[in-house]
Amino acid sequence: MTPIWNKPPHQTDVVIVGGGLVGVCLAYQLARREVNCCLLERHTLASGASGRNDGQIILETADYYTRMQRVYGIKEALNILRFKRLGQTGTHRMMAELTENHHLAYHQQGSLTLAYNEAEAALIETASAAMIKDGFDMTLLDRDQIEAKIHTRRFAMGKYDPYDASVNPAEMTHAIAAQARRGGAAVFENCRVTGVASGRVDYEGGSVDCEVVILATNAYTAGLLPEFESLVFPIRGQVMAGEPSDIKIAPYACITNFGYDYWHWTPEGRLILGGRRFIDEHGETGTDHRINPKVQDALCSLRDEMYPQYSHLKVEQQWSGIMGFSKDGKPLIGMIGGDPTMWCAVGFTGYGLGMCWSAGEAVAQVLNDEQSELTEILPMFAPNRFSG
Numbered sequence: 001m002t003p004i005w006n007k008p009p010h011q012t013d014v015v016i017v018g019g020g021l022v023g024v025c026l027a028y029q030l031a032r033r034e035v036n037c038c039l040l041e042r043h044t045l046a047s048g049a050s051g052r053n054d055g056q057i058i059l060e061t062a063d064y065y066t067r068m069q070r071v072y073g074i075k076e077a078l079n080i081l082r083f084k085r086l087g088q089t090g091t092h093r094m095m096a097e098l099t100e101n102h103h104l105a106y107h108q109q110g111s112l113t114l115a116y117n118e119a120e121a122a123l124i125e126t127a128s129a130a131m132i133k134d135g136f137d138m139t140l141l142d143r144d145q146i147e148a149k150i151h152t153r154r155f156a157m158g159k160y161d162p163y164d165a166s167v168n169p170a171e172m173t174h175a176i177a178a179q180a181r182r183g184g185a186a187v188f189e190n191c192r193v194t195g196v197a198s199g200r201v202d203y204e205g206g207s208v209d210c211e212v213v214i215l216a217t218n219a220y221t222a223g224l225l226p227e228f229e230s231l232v233f234p235i236r237g238q239v240m241a242g243e244p245s246d247i248k249i250a251p252y253a254c255i256t257n258f259g260y261d262y263w264h265w266t267p268e269g270r271l272i273l274g275g276r277r278f279i280d281e282h283g284e285t286g287t288d289h290r291i292n293p294k295v296q297d298a299l300c301s302l303r304d305e306m307y308p309q310y311s312h313l314k315v316e317q318q319w320s321g322i323m324g325f326s327k328d329g330k331p332l333i334g335m336i337g338g339d340p341t342m343w344c345a346v347g348f349t350g351y352g353l354g355m356c357w358s359a360g361e362a363v364a365q366v367l368n369d370e371q372s373e374l375t376e377i378l379p380m381f382a383p384n385r386f387s388g
């Protein structure tokens, strides 16, 4: 039997399922509003994508702004960027609060989006012009300027966004959870939820009665609600970490090849490099954390292509993580099936770090009857957009 000290309460106001960045942001933002809540995580905090990603908190993604305008429409594309920018601003504020008492590896150094080929260069140029027109600050860079920043001549052009950041995402998840706990949220690890329904959450060993359930289970949501099988798909990504070195490259969040490849250098001189999923796109699906040697080899080749002068550095670690790709590339945040007691914030499609703060804040605001710019944008992410 689990001792009573380690057991979730029998009753609370809100139960959050999932202890990734989205779940802990929800707990943090509800706790700040003095809402009674408890978070249940089946393994340990950050054991999912939140502890396995590249740590880039960026505004624009593989989905270049002009492409977003085409696919979602002009107004909706702008709202996606506003949601993310509010998320970045909120994250900067939250990190300042969290770093008051101890150091966290969070660097607002900016990002570089680099043209892998001429087609991508053209896209960067037009998308950047459209973003600048809509009030987002960025600068185009040439090969020499890129080399001065990140020691590679592989890229003829790119863009620099000064607002973006890189972070140790596992550390960030734990720090937010600790702050949520200090605010009164109850956080339980090794607590697998086995069933959710309006007003009740079952976990291995017990159940919690509650007014609202929020699923923050990203790629794993269909494990609890099978209807999500056709809405959020588990897609695997591979990452490698180089050994520490005396190379001093500032921790810019770097991205190229239409979002497929991404990296940053840490202050310890490690290269953290992920991507190359297109090498085995069909193989890189499902929920197991498998290392894919084909993709990992391709990552090493990419490192050598970009940094031949550093190819002697050993690969110290390889890992994989599971992303939750949504059907239309936008997350699903809101009521499930129009039921005000059942919510989700899932499907962050490879880029949740710039959105987790906004997702948590927006849901907490709605549940607390508050209105804001975020709550105005929120309906765009309603899960029921796919019904009918």
Ligand SMILES: Cc1cc2nc3c(=O)[nH]c(=O)nc-3n(C[C@H](O)[C@H](O)[C@H](O)COP(=O)(O)OP(=O)(O)OC[C@H]3O[C@@H](n4cnc5c(N)ncnc54)[C@H](O)[C@@H]3O)c2cc1C
Pocket: 017, 018, 019, 020, 021, 022, 023, 040, 041, 042, 043, 044, 045, 046, 047, 048, 049, 050, 051, 052, 053, 054, 055, 056, 057, 058, 191, 192, 193, 194, 216, 217, 218, 219, 220, 221, 223, 224, 236, 237, 238, 239, 262, 274, 320, 321, 322, 323, 345, 346, 347, 348, 349, 350, 351, 352, 353, 354
């Ligand atoms: C390789 C890789 C690189 C990435 N790089 C970036 C990047 O640089 N920038 C960026 O913005 N995004 C990146 N992402 C995406 C980013 O990591 C995710 O969007 C984000 O972490 C999603 O957070 P989450 O809390 O929704 O999901 P997760 O962190 O996956 O959390 C979901 C949690 O739910 C738990 N859970 C599931 N089922 C149950 C259950 N039945 N009971 C209890 N708990 C349960 C899981 O154990 C898990 O901890 C990357 C992802 C990967 C895999």
